[in-house]
Amino acid sequence: MTEAEQKIRVLIAKPGLDGHDRGAKVVARALRDAGFEVIYTGLRQTPEQVAETALQEDVDVVGLSILSGAHMRLFPEIMKLLKERKMKDVLVIAGGIIPEDDVKPLKKLGIKAIFGPGTPTGEIVEFIRKHTK
Amino acid sequence: MTPDTTDLVKQLLKGNRRAAARLMTLAESLSPEAHSAIKQLYPHTGKAHIIGITGPPGSGKSTLVDKLIEQFRNQKLKVGVVAVDPSSPFTGGALLGDRIRMNRFASDHDVFIRSMGSRGSLGGLAWATHDIVHILDALGKDIILVETVGAGQAEVDIIQLAETVVLLSVPGLGDDIQTIKAGIMEIGNVFTINKSDLDGADRRYVEIQSALNLGQETKGWQPPIIKVVATTGEGVEELTKAIQDHHSYLVESGEIAQNREQRCSAQLETIVEHSFIRKLFTDPEEQTLFQELVKEVNSRKTDPYTAAEKLILHLIKTPKK
Ligand SMILES: Nc1nc2c(ncn2[C@@H]2O[C@H](COP(=O)(O)OP(=O)(O)OP(=O)(O)O)[C@@H](O)[C@H]2O)c(=O)[nH]1
Ligand SMILES: [Mg+2]
Numbered sequence: 099m100t101e102a103e104q105k106i107r108v109l110i111a112k113p114g115l116d117g118h119d120r121g122a123k124v125v126a127r128a129l130r131d132a133g134f135e136v137i138y139t140g141l142r143q144t145p146e147q148v149a150e151t152a153l154q155e156d157v158d159v160v161g162l163s164i165l166s167g168a169h170m171r172l173f174p175e176i177m178k179l180l181k182e183r184k185m186k187d188v189l190v191i192a193g194g195i196i197p198e199d200d201v202k203p204l205k206k207l208g209i210k211a212i213f214g215p216g217t218p219t220g221e222i223v224e225f226i227r228k229h230t231k
Numbered sequence: 232m233t234p235d236t237t238d239l240v241k242q243l244l245k246g247n248r249r250a251a252a253r254l255m256t257l258a259e260s261l262s263p264e265a266h267s268a269i270k271q272l273y274p275h276t277g278k279a280h281i282i283g284i285t286g287p288p289g290s291g292k293s294t295l296v297d298k299l300i301e302q303f304r305n306q307k308l309k310v311g312v313v314a315v316d317p318s319s320p321f322t323g324g325a326l327l328g329d330r331i332r333m334n335r336f337a338s339d340h341d342v343f344i345r346s347m348g349s350r351g352s353l354g355g356l357a358w359a360t361h362d363i364v365h366i367l368d369a370l371g372k373d374i375i376l377v378e379t380v381g382a383g384q385a386e387v388d389i390i391q392l393a394e395t396v397v398l399l400s401v402p403g404l405g406d407d408i409q410t411i412k413a414g415i416m417e418i419g420n421v422f423t424i425n426k427s428d429l430d431g432a433d434r435r436y437v438e439i440q441s442a443l444n445l446g447q448e449t450k451g452w453q454p455p456i457i458k459v460v461a462t463t464g465e466g467v468e469e470l471t472k473a474i475q476d477h478h479s480y481l482v483e484s485g486e487i488a489q490n491r492e493q494r495c496s497a498q499l500e501t502i503v504e505h506s507f508i509r510k511l512f513t514d515p516e517e518q519t520l521f522q523e524l525v526k527e528v529n530s531r532k533t534d535p536y537t538a539a540e541k542l543i544l545h546l547i548k549t550p551k552k
Contacts, residue, residue: 104260105323105348130324135348140331147337151330154343156252184249 106230107135108159111148113176116166117141121215125161125193128219134226145172149179152188158230161222162209164194169204177207189229193217236268243369244275248343251370255345258362269362276368277491279311279375280478283389285418286399288381291425293332294461295399296376300336301464302471303374309341311367311375315357318348325349329378343367349380358505361392361498390418391497394490395477397421397470400439402431416442419454421473427458427466452480507546520545 110126112119119141126136137155139147152160160180162173173192180188192204193213201212211225236257242250254272257265284292284299296312303310314329325348336342345367349357360377367375379389389396398419422443424435439456455473459466481487511517524538533541 105350107256126326130319130326131322133322133324135318135325135327135346137327137330137346139334139337140328143334144338147334150338150340151344153249154252155346156256 104231105133105135106159106226107137107155107157108161108226109137109139109148109152109155109157110161110163111139111143111151112141112163113143113145113148113172114164114166114168115142116164118165119163121165121194122161122163125163125219125222129161129223129226132223132227134223145175145179148176149183149185152180152185153183157188159189159191159226162190162192162194164192164196167195169194169196170200173204173209174207177209189226191222191225193222236264237271240268240271240369243272243366246371248340248370251343251366252345254366255359255363258366259347259350259359261359265359265362269365272365272369276365279364279368279372280395280475281364281368281375281377281393282474283377283379283393283396284399285379285389285396286381286423286425287401290381290399290401291461292378292381292399293329295423295425295459295467295470296329296378297333297336298461298464298467299376299471299474300333300342302467304336304339304342308373309371310336310343311364311370311372312342312344312378313347313360313363313367313375314344314378315347315349315360315380317380318350323348323350343370343372358501364392391494391501394481394487394494395420395474397423397474399423399425400435401426402429402435420452420477421470422454422456423470424456424458425461428460428463432458451484451486452477507543510546511542517542517546 108129110122112122126138129136137151137157139151148160162176164172169192177190180190190209191211191213192209195215196204196212204212210229213222239250239254243254254268257268284296286292293314296314300310300312312333314327316325316327316329318325327346327348330344330346333344336344345363347357347360347363364375364377377389377393396418398415402424422439424432424439436456436458443454457466457470457473459470461467481490511521521542524533524541527533528535528538
């Protein structure tokens with residue numbers, strides 16, 4: 099029988115212009131296998147598209163994946179647009195290539211965790227479970 | 232924290248997208264708040280043209296939905312989309328990827344796209360799909376496109392929801408006879424052959440045409456067959472016209488009233504069925520009685536029909552908590 103359930107919904111988004119999404123796909127599949135509903139939007143999302151998708155899909159988590167080095171420009175923009183949409187409860191995490199020096203300012207923006215390349219997916223699953231609902 | 236549904240509905244009716252999204256989540260969690268919300272917004276529904284897009288996995292449904300959104304937006308119509316992808320029966324998880332094809336509309340505020348996992352619906356249309364369509368309707372969408380998971384029961388179930396069903400097929404799917412047997416043909420109002428850039432589209436056309444001629448009377452709506460290439464947009468204008476022609480036909484012939492009544496009836500039936508079964512399996516008192524009766528049936532103290540009558544009577548008599 100269909101039972102009332104609160105599923106954790108996660109948006110995996112790839113803002114920016116870099117052309118690889120292998121890492122993002124691996125994470126998306128791992129999260130699906132952990133029982134989450136994963137909305138996967140593919141490459142080259144603008145901050146506006148990421149924020150609006152997060153709103154329409156009413157996700158609990160936004161996972162941003164980036165390799166292009168444009169995170170210091172794109173992430174603050176995304177955080178601003180999410181705030182404008184009153185998505186203050188959403189858990190934002192990031193993954194990809196992000197230099198150590200940028201971690202602190204990004205966390206200050208409200209990005210709760212940053213996972214470097216090669217992070218075991220189980221660690222991400224655990225983090226999401228612990229920090230939602 | 233229980234969200235204030237009255238407030239959410241109020242905001243929804245003002246066109247607030249966040250309220251719409253929150254209500255959809257409630258609907259998907261099958262919570263009592265969701266039912267209360269639907270009760271409040273239902274009087275504001277019934278305006279949208281609901282279009283089902285169905286067809287086998289990978290036949291290009293999402294790509295086509297993207298092109299249809301474009302056509303309707305050119306007409307300045309507001310568009311809602313519900314895109315259903317299968318959930319894993321083992322983990323309950325789902326990878327919802329239909330949006331990838333529709334990204335260019337992600338920041339158009341007059342387009343609202345919602346992805347859903349089919350969850351526990353046994354291959355049928357996800358249970359909350361009806362409610363999500365009602366929410367989009369109340370949000371003020373003129374057109375609501377519902378992309379089903381391309382498999383079996385979901386394809387048939389779509390007629391409980393959509394006024395116009397667009398049935399997709401693609402060249403080279405050899406098992407056309409299966410399609411006819413499975414009773415899928417009857418549900419289509421507009422037949423579409425997507426991927427017509429590939430070999431075999433003409434053959435597919437003839438196959439569908441002869442299948443239609445087999446079963447159809449010549450009165451009323453004649454389902455057209457339209458060849459499209461969703462990736463390039465070829466034929467999509469013609470398809471859009473056919474979809475809108477079907478709607479005009481329903482309105483002008485008066486069939487729309489009958490059509491809607493049938494859909495209300497189907498939905499009511501489903502809700503009653505679900506409510507009974509839910510109560511039976513969630514209420515501890517009902518559970519106890521159920522288990523007792525199972526034992527009695529097994530020991531031949533009673534029979535399954537008498538037991539079922541007892542359960543139904545008990546379900547009706549126990550006051551709602
Ligand atoms: N050659 C060709 N390929 C197409 C056409 N339309 C879609 N495709 C391709 O078919 C593949 C599947 O397209 P989707 O739109 O995701 O199909 P779908 O039916 O939504 O798939 P599911 O939701 O997974 O069942 C993609 O690679 C598309 O690019 C077409 O008209 N011609
Ligand atoms: Mg699709």
